[in-house]
């Protein structure tokens with residue numbers, strides 16, 4: 001079907017209205033860290049992506065690849081330690097998660113983090129140009145898991 005200009009305008013209006021009604025835009029909402037801990041705020045990731053299983057074992061090769069990628073592509077925001085203290089944070093006025101936190105690590109699945117790397121979230125840019133292979137994205141996930149601050153495990157609620 002060819003869309004006539006007026007039909008197209010109508011369609012655009014309709015889509016626009018639907019987006020407003022849902023209160024959503026193309027960008028997933030940034031997580032509001034003002035009054036709730038970040039791990040209590042779910043990421044905007046489809047359920048089937050959350051349950052995706054990490055196929056790449058966290059072996060020395062994967063961890064090394066993940067480290068190199070993270071330190072070159074992510075640390076300007078997340079900091080090399082993953083604690084959210086990269087050089088760009090103040091400059092861009094970003095609200096950064098602390099990826100090392102045990103509670104955040106427990107709250108998120110590998111599939112969820114993989115999805116965020118691929119598609120971004122809030123003000124976090126995604127890999128739209130697909131410069132990362134599938135394996136590299138899992139390498140990054142493996143590396144972030146390795147950044148977990150073991151000391152923060154003590155702050156996990158009992159039974160977690």
Ligand code: HEC
Pocket residue numbers: 029030031032038043070073074075076077078088094095096097104108113116117121122123124125140
């Ligand atoms: C321009 C700065 C910036 C860069 C570069 C960046 N991030 Fe992020 N990242 C963010 C921000 C800001 C958030 C929080 C997004 C939100 O609030 O919705 C975030 C969130 C995340 C999360 C979700 C944390 C959670 O709540 O569970 C993961 C995982 C992540 N980033 C991984 C990465 C990886 C891996 C890279 C590199 C490939 C990367 N980021 C590059 C800014 C950045």
